[in-house]
Every structure is written in structure tokens, then in C-alpha cells.
Amino acid sequence: MNIAKNTIQYILLIIIGILMIGPLLWLVSTAFKSSQENIFLYPPQLLPASPTFNNFMKVWNNNPFARYLFNSVLVSGITVVLNLLFCSLAAYPLARFNFKGKTLVFWSIIGTIMIPFQITMIPLYILAVQLNLKNTYMGLIFPYMVSAFGIFLLRQAFAGVPKELEEAARVDGYSSLGIWWHVMLPSIRPALTTLAVFTFIAMWGDFLWPLIILDDPKFYTLPLGVANLSSAFAEDWRLVAAGSVISILPILIFFVFLQRFIIPTDTGSGVKG
């Protein structure tokens, strides 16, 4: 009885698993097919007949993919650091201080979640042009330096830190800034990591804003590079597939190591509601 139930569950889990990662595996398989192999063959060949790295080499050598990769890492990395800094600074008083206008400040910050990026996009573009931020890293980053989601997440985390820790530090003569840095931040490491992972993934995949703010391929991030590839090589799916695989490999590795900070595990870490 239990074995039968278990088997059905695993079959269901596997079928859904195929639906979820199958489309990507099919792309991977295509990327490994050689130019001699007919990729439109019926019935489709799930595995490459003679797997080759040629497509990857071709894409890597004929396009500045190393540059795209560098840009993506740089832009995502800086955005993560800025978000950790500014969100945690803002979240601390919202969790622990009583001050005039606290409710107003809190709701103005949360209210920005409701503003679609697309409405602010045109004024932001105009601002970027005026400040000469087109085709710069700063231009890519500045709309994302702080997020209401991040402030909210860290505020919840700060609220859970025992008050005694803070009081003990105050008795020891720490300033508020010292307490924030030496006591509060170390106490909410899991939440900081969660915010870092979410921010990194969001920046890694961001497309609309880079599309608008960049026209110089020197500053392209991977999604733009891949989109560019797919319009230039619409004929050769092997190369488009290879470029796509190159662009998602780093983020997949990143995810494998840090998934426990996004996906709740049975031991109860991960995002707290």
C-alpha cells in the first residue's frame, strides 16, 4: 500500500520535473549537436549523435561572451552589495526605533512595490541621458540600488533579534551605527543571504532596462548578448542554444549552492513568511 503510494508520487514528481527542466535540457542537447547532424530530424533525437563543444567555442570566439559574463557578474555583484547596505540601514530603525513619521515612511517605502517599473522607466531614461549614464555600469545599476522588498524582508528579520543583545552592546558603549554593524547585521545573516540571492538572480536576468539604457555592446549583460545572438543567428539554432547555455550556467551553479536560502527546507531555514 505505502510502496504503491510512494511509487505513484515519484512518478508524478518525475513527470513534472521533466516538464520543468525538459525545455532547458532540450536546449542543452541542441547545443551539443554537431553541424553535420540534422537538428530538425523526425523523430527528434534527444541526445546528440556525436557530442561536440564546437558550438560553444564558436559562440565564445565570435562574440564577446567573456565581456558579457564580466558585465553581468560586475553589475549583479555591485547591485547586491548596494542593496545589502542601503536596505539594512533603512530596515534597522523601521524595526527598532520609534520616531516621528515612522508609519508614513514605512508605507511610502512599501507603496513603491505597487509602482510598475514601466511607468518610471521613461523619466528614468531621461534622467540617465541628462546625467550621461547611457552606456555606463552606473546607468545599469542606479534604478536598482535599493528595494522596498529588501527593506521589508530585513525589517522582519531585525524584529526577531533579541532586544537584550542590543541593550548589552549599548551598555558596552557602542553607538547605534556600531550596534547595527557589530550586533544586528551578524544576527540576520540568513535574511541577508536571501536578499543577496534574490537580488543577484533578478539582476542576472534583467532585460528591459538594459535594453533601453545600452546600445554599446561593450556594456551588454548576458541576456542582451543572448538576445542579440538569437536575432543575428536566427538560422543556426545550435549557436543560439550554446550561447543560452553559457549564459545560464553560472547562475545555475550559484543557485545549486545557495538554494537553501530561497527554498524552504524541512529544517525550517529559508524565507520566513
Add this chain to the structure above:
Amino acid sequence: MKLNRTSTPYFFLFPALLILAVVSFWPVLQAIYLSFTDYDIIGAPNFIGLKNYEQLWRDQLFWKVLFNTLIYMVVVVPALVILPLFLAILINQKIRGIQFFRAAYYVPVIVSVVVAGIAWKWIYAENGLLNYFTSIFTSVKIPWLTNSSTAIFAIIAVTIWKGLGYYMVIYLAGLQTIPQDLYEAAAIDGSDGWRKHLDITIPMLKPYIVLVTVISAIAAMKVFEEVYVMSRGGPANSTKTVVYYLYEKGFSSLEMGYASAIGVVLFLVVFLLSVISVRSVDPTGGAM
């Protein structure tokens, strides 16, 4: 560093508030202002009153993209409220290897929309994988993305595929807050199997269901990337969404005043939607 006690909170808040003022509050006000002008980035903006809105009202293409966006929402939102709940229940079990499946189901979320679009475009291709599977039932090869009656649904499927894992994780977090003894008590009352989910899981998850409804509705309202990568709004504008139209008007034909008016309408719809969906799922007004 010595700080005056009453000014301390403001000192901490200052950087974030300054940034939000520059990248959020001020641009919203400016967008509203621009929507009353004929700004085209080349000349200075001239105030033209409600002209953009009048033009929008008569713009047949605008109604078309609004309708497309509505189709999008009507399909995507129920799918992303219900399916991830099933997934979350399915993976909320302590069985071997479950963490692997949880991670696998989340993979489409971390893949950029550009790559997701490419992967599916390849599946939808005329000689692609999907037409191979359908060839078992029919000899007709369906041009999924170039036929104006199927294209929007082909893209909708990608949005759903990419969103499942995200909402699954929100539900999973919710499921883990439900005390186990509730289920044990229900089992004594004869509520077991899928029945117990109707009796306990769904009522207990109500705040999460509201949350998912609101987030997925707002996300569906703002669809852009999938369309850009897979169809560029075609064929015959059948997949063009509001945001795609905004992008096209603002950044291809440089009618920034007009595009801002589209943005303002989008903002109002998103705002109304959030209020309505919260109210409709939770009559108390969503006291989460």
C-alpha cells in the same frame, strides 16, 4: 561617531529614502506630468492637456493591447494561483530526494526570460518538439508562434511555466506554518487524503492565496520580455501587450508623452487590480 538620539533613525533611513525619491517617487510624478505633454526627447515638452488621453481612447491598437493583456491575466492568474498550490502540497513531504525536486521545479524561475523564450521558441518551431508530439494525433503542423490564434497562448504557457516555481515556494513557506496537529485532529474527524487539504490547507493558506493572486495579477499586467523575445508582438499585433506597446511608443517612435499616458493608465489599472483582487479573495479587505 556621536549622534543625536532623535536624529539617529533619519540618519539610517536617509540613503534609502534619497534613492527611492530619485528612482521612484520623482519619476512617477514626472511621468504623470509628461503624459500631459507632447514630449519626444528632441524638443522641449509642450503642455497639451488631455490630448494624449483622448488619443488613447480613440486608439484602436491600444484597446487591442489592453484586450490581449486581459486574456493574459484571465489565463495566467488562475493557473498561477492553483497549479503552484498542488506543486507545493506535492513537494511538502518528507520523502527521499524531495529537496532535489524542489530545486528542479524552481530552475525556470532563475533562468532569464530571454533564455526561457529561446528554449520555448525552439520547442514551438514548425519542425520542433511540440509539433512532433502533436503529430501523433494530427498530421497538421501548427505554427504555434506565427499563427495569430495560437501565438498568445503559446507565450502564456511560457509565463506560467516560468512562474510556477516562484509561487510554489511562497505556498511552501505557508504550508510549513500550518501546525501538524490540525491535520491529526482532522483525521480523527474523518478528513483525510485530498479532503484534508480542502478542510484545512486552503483555509489556512488564505493570506498566501491572496498574496499570490495579487502578485501574479500585477505581473501578468506587465508582461513584456516573453513577447519581445518570442514574437515581437506579432503576428498582426495578436501578442502585443500594454507594456510592449508602451516600449514601442516610447523607445521606437519616441512618443514619450504618449507612452507616459499609457504608463499612467497601466499604473491605475495595477492599483485598482491590487485593491479588487485583495477584496474579492478576502472580503474583510485583506487584513494580512
